[in-house]
Amino acid sequence: MSSLLGTMSIAMGALEAQQAGLETTTNNIANLNTPGYTRERPVLQEADPIINGGIAYGEGVKLQGIESLRDSILELQISNETQQQGQSQAYVNAMSQAQTLFPDDTSGIGQQISNFFQSLNSLSTDPSNLALRQSVLSAANSMASAFNGAANQLSAVRSSLDQNVEQTAGEVNQITQEIANLNTKLAKLNSTAQGYGSFLDQRDNLVQKLSGLIDVSVINDGTSITLTTKQGATLVADGQSFALSTALDPASGVQHVYSQGADITGKISGGELGGLLQARDQTLPAMQTQLDSLASGLVQALNAAHAQGFDLNGNAGGNLFSPVSGAGAAASMAVAISDPTLLAASSDGTTGSNGNLANLSAVANQAVSNGMTPTEAYGNLVFQAGSAVSDGTTELNASNTMLQQLQQQQASVSGVSLDEEASNLLLYQRAYQAAAQAITTVDQMLQTAIQMGAGK
């Protein structure tokens, strides 16, 4: 049989346990609006019974610790989706800037190409007219400027992305270092220790933040987590973080990203960094190449046509545009002549002939770039810039929706519900009151027992 003092100690244990419950509940309520907070609950366990004379007496309750309610699978899914979202967001932002350089309406390169060919048609009605010749040269200049402008701004978008790559790599380093520090702290703490959950919350928050910046694989061994990129470059191992570094790559003229000396630029596939690199190293260079191809194709075809004719002085036509080719063609496109009499409109050397203008006009229907006419090639650029943004936006919207659902699921596991906390509060209060009542009762019984002796 048990003793009264034993009973007293059971009641004392109960007081402690209920108080811990109350504290946890209060902590949950206090963190109701804390982002990333995971609700906690006390882990209570029956104390080992005492067996006396074949009878097992319960020894009350034991507080095992405080646990956070988290779903690690959901956390992984959220991390993956955040990587996708970060990438799409950065990509859409970058390509939206590029898209404005290729308008589909009455501005931009397409319009200038049309204007140029229209000015040739105008000149064909009066080929020796100096004012009309001057307007052909003006239209040619405007067309060249439009190419220059688009090419330069495309480069500017690329170099601003380049700066973003550098900054983002810096942010990655800051976060991986904080995660490594938390790993060290967590390794020293018992998992049931007070405050353990809040360190986990902090670390989870950082991992989600990191997922928005770069593709990460999380390996969780219980206390410590190891983070690598999807392609295996280590970012954090236990208490150590491995910083990314950036350096100018002379071949491409942009910053490359290195991890422990290895160039991982082409291997980063997610997060903001992934999106920036996709735009900087794939989509924008492809558009630049097409723009250059259009510019050089147009210049070559127009120069070839121009050379077939004769200028107002009866001399054979020279270059209408300065010859350009390959990379940088669009940026350096320029009209070679400024004297309108040098425009080779004539096909027979007489001033009144407009025969060569037909040759120049025919370029409008020639395949000058990848089998496309100038207008088609520009339309294709508009299409590509538009699709890059629209495809990216579709992915971004899908990620956002997915992420909202995942976060809701996570909240259903880890979120603080005031209803729940209120009822818990009541439960703990009642249990506390009952335990206190038990102590009072035992105390009275003890007094009875003591008075039993005193009354002799």
Place this chain on the structure above:
Amino acid sequence: MRISPYITQTELNAMSAADQAEQTALLQLTTGKRVNVASDDPSAAAREVAISSQSGDCDQFLRSIASISSELQTADSALNSGVTALQRAISLGVEGANGTMSQQDRAALASEVQSISQQMLSIANLSYNGKYVFAGTADSQPPYVAAAGGIVYQGNDSVNQVQIEAGQAIAVNQPGSQLFSAAGANVFQALSDLATTLQSSSSTTDDIANATNEVRAAYNQLNSARTFYGSTLDQLNASQDFLNSEKLQLTQQTSDLVGVDANQAATNLANAETARNATLQAAASVGNLSLFDYLGSRGR
């Protein structure tokens, strides 16, 4: 199953979706365009580039037609008076071939023929905007000049073409060598011959009739060659009509392609507003009541 206690987040997501739909509908209504940036519909945007270029070409062709037309009309009316003048020369020739005519009368006829020749020279050297219209492409100097052997042609036989529709170019001039100085039908030679024959006392009526026939041949050549101008002007008119209807059609195509269906956009806007209001109302009515509110009231 435990559900997410964070209702506000759900509300915010719903509201931001409604906001976005509202903004899109509003932008479409204010610009009248469904495609405001290429990403709204990339293939429609690419098509719009082509259509916008075609439409600009139509405008240009119309401007070119207007500027060619006035030159062609000037040339046509000049040739018209040339034809009338030659008719007069022929009737002078016929008159001169009459056996009852005195030599003095014939000399008077000859001097009128000479003045017709002068008139024809000024017609053949017609200039428009500083260019000689009947000089072929050598149009910077008068095509007909007086030389030792009579009036000679120093223009060329070239013809300029101007594109007036996509893929269609037309000739816009007729060189003088086709009009005034074709082989066997030279206006100036014929008039000079007629004047000389009328003046000469040794000329028979047959000689005069022959010279008149020479003028008649030149007249026939000029009269048939000048129809070029009339038919070209007709063609320009036809092209003008075609281009105007083409432009309308392109405008319609653009509107179908990137324009917005105003009713649809207005409905979208109304729907988005309704959705937003409903979300707000729901958010307001859900409120922030929890069990605490009821537990608290016990004590009061």
